Amino acid sequence: MEDKDKINNHNDSAKVITRRDFFNKIGTTATGVVLLGSLGVTLDFLSPNVLLEIPKEFKIGPLENIQPDSVIDNAEHHVFIFREHPGSFYAVSSICTHLGCNTKWNPAGIEGHPEGVIACPCHGSIFDKKGNVLHGPAPRSLDRFLVRVENDKLVINTDEIVSEDKMIVKV
DSSP states (O other), X not given: OHHHHHHHHHHHHSOOOOHHHHHHHHHHHHHHHXXXXXXXXXXXXXXXXXXXXXXXXXXXXXXXXXXXXXXXXXXXXXXXXXXXXXXXXXXXXXXXXXXXXXXXXXXXOBTTBTTOEEEOTTTOOEEOTTSOEEESSOSSOOOEEEEEEETTEEEEEEEEEEOGGGSOEEO
């Protein structure tokens, strides 16, 4: 008799999961996962999706840190900033006017322009230091941006395109 009690106690202490209990647990877990996923999607939908744009106006400097006869390739703003020896600065777009490729500064230059050129690696357009087309297929010169000096720093505004005669600021 005592053996039967031990067997009954053993069966009571060992929890037997029935097929119904197993499927109830699986169903409850799956429902919880779906609810959490839908909550995440809902919160993502309600949060603002802000497109952060690069500012159109930015500063470079201080001026004494920019070496004479140097070129700064500002890849973030797609601009080449030139400092000529007498103390003049100007900024030219690094985006090719042919198909919008990113150009590269070539300080070695080409025949007839040993002072350096801006070259498009995609389709072969070549521009001089001031952005004028030397060799096509680019249909026009590179954009030239407004440059001014403010608190011993250059302020370049890529939203204001200027002509070649207004692009140079002297310091």
